[in-house]
Amino acid sequence: MNSMSLSLTHRQQEVLGFIREQQQTQGTAPSLREVAAHFGFRSMTAAADHVKALRRKGYLTHRPHQARSLRALPLAVDTHHPVERGRIVDIPVYGSIPAGFADDRRQEGREGCISVDVETxxxxxxxxxxxxxxxxxxMEGRHILNGDYAILEHGMDPRPGDVVAALIDNESTLKTFVKQHGKTWLKAENPSYPDFIPAQELVIQGVMVALIRKYR
Amino acid sequence: MNSMSLSLTHRQQEVLGFIREQQQTQGTAPSLREVAAHFGFRSMTAAADHVKALRRKGYLTHRPHQARSLRALPLAVDTHHPVERGRIVDIPVYGSIPAGFADDRRQEGREGCISVDVETxxxxxxxxxxxxxxxxxxMEGRHILNGDYAILEHGMDPRPGDVVAALIDNESTLKTFVKQHGKTWLKAENPSYPDFIPAQELVIQGVMVALIRKYR
DNA sequence: TTTAATACTGTTCATATGAACAGTATGAGT
DNA sequence: ACTCATACTGTTCATATGAACAGTATTAAA
Known part of the structure; x- marks a missing residue:
């Protein structure tokens, strides 16, 4: 049965939990020997078998012959484990994004990381x-304030009305992406700021997908 | 010099960016040979040297002799202490908070949970x-929109100007906490909504500490 | 009863991978 | 001139690691 083939045994849940936990706390997935060691298996084949079952059931992926390439897949429902948390991702925070994009300039000691689960x-x-x-x-006109954290995704196709980060004067700026009469430009959501009509090419660094604001 | 020892060369920034990107998109960190291959180095020592420099400058950690154990650190303070990710907490999401407060009726399949690390x-x-x-x-006047998630803490002392959730007409409502001339009341941040002057006792359910908004 | 999945032990093998050593070349700082 | 960090090439070595093969025992389904 399908529902059968997806259900996990108790042991398999333990193994999956360990792999998830290691990935989350250590940043790297455990090796098969580490899995075996953690559960007291005297043979790593035991661990390998469990991992194989978890892969077959769709809970894990890996790249063959690649060390520590286990990856827990976000799965909708785990009936045995009702409180499954989505994968936690670490999102790097940039004070400002210079031209190189992957570039990071060290700001004055800010915290450089936001950790959230993907579903949130x-x-x-x-x-x-x-x-x-x-x-x-x-961007106050769209209720985005000074000090907010804008979460953006690189490599997304911006749709009209989306808030995007674009490179203007070597500084990353948030603006609204507008498309009208076949022309695209960037609109500031504040009367005292100018719109931006690109001279030639528009460099979109990311499309805004979420916002986080801290109070107090 | 301190500022010197922490600054990255262009090449080092590229390498760091590649490692970050791989870690985020692939889920596992690249091996030294993969780094070398990506940049066209004919020797992996080139990659190893860059990684070494990045480790020395505090941008990376690794566990010795462990495959794919590279870990990009959040742009951290100079504590060469490996920066741990904060504890992840699961925050329950209520559509509306009933009178009992701790009452958890209807858990229905909706996303009932936000997972974030405490520092974020x-x-x-x-x-x-x-x-x-x-x-x-x-609360539009304070740039809090319909559909936003307000993160609140129960059992905090509200200070004047804080946004709080209060129980009004058996419904949990967000308002600004105001204290003037020794009297406290709740102010709506929208002209078309009434202020709330409590008849006798003000039941504050929580003080707003953060906000999460989803786009698209 | 037979088959298949689970849950392991024990061993061997090929290789992916980190680390080290020996070089070369360039440029910046002193 | 001298040092030092950067930015590489080329090679070798030890081992961490995934994968495969040969078993045993238990349990559940067909």
Missing amino acids: LGISPSSRTFALEVRGNS | LGISPSSRTFALEVRGNS
Whole structure:
């Protein structure tokens, strides 16, 4: 049965839990020998078998012959384990994004990381996600304030009305993406800020998918 | 020099960016040979040297002799202490908070949970934290929109100007906490909504500490 | 009864991988 | 001139690691 083939035994749940936990706390997946050691298996084949079953059932992926390439897949329902938490991703926070994009300039000791589970923000784990600390109040008209954290995804196709981060004057700026009469430009959501009509090419660094604001 | 020892060369930034990207998109860190291959190095020592430099400067950690154990650190303070990710907390989301408060009726398949690390939202793990899906636009004046998730902490002393969730007409509502001339009341941040002057006792369910908004 | 999945032990093998050593070249700082 | 960090090439070595093969025992389904 299908429902049968997806259900996990107790042992398999333990193994999956261990792999998830290691990935989350250590940042890297455990090796098969580490799995065996953790459960006291005297043979790593035991671990390998469990991993094989978990892969067959769709809970894990791996790349063959590649060390520590186990990856827990986000799965909708685990009937045995009702409280499954989605995959936690670490989103790097940039104070401002210079031209190189992957570039990081060291800001004055800010915390550089936001950790959230993918479902909370509704982000796709495949695309490159980053956070940008909002500077200024050019987007107040869309209720994005100075000091907010904008969560953006790189490599997404912006749709008209989306908030995007674009590179203007070597500074990453948030603006609304507008498309009208076949022309695209960027609109500031504050009367005192100018719109931006690109001279030639529009460099979109990311499309805004979520916002985080801290109070107090 | 300190500022010197922490600054990255262009090449080092590229390498760090590649490692970050691989870790995020692939789920596992690249091996040294993969780094070398990506940049066209004919020797893996080139990659190893860059990684060594990045480790020395505090941008990476690894566990010796362990495959794919590279870990990009959040742009951290100079404590060469490996920066741990904060504790992940699961915050229950209420569509509306009934009178009993701790009452958990209807858990229905909706996303009833937000998982974030404590530092991202700046919450204290001791107090009870919950999330409230914002209904209506009574707080638009403070840039809190319909559909936003308000993160609140129970058992906090509200200070004047804080946004709080209070129980009004058996419904949990967000308002601004105001104290003037020794009297306290709740102010709506939208002209079309009434202020609330408590008849006798003000039941504050939580003080707003953060906000999460999803786009698209 | 037979088959298949689970849950292991014990061993061997090929290789992916980190680490080290020996070089070369360039540029910046002193 | 001298040092030092950067930025590489080329090679070798030890081992961490995935994968495969040969078993045993238990349990559940067909």
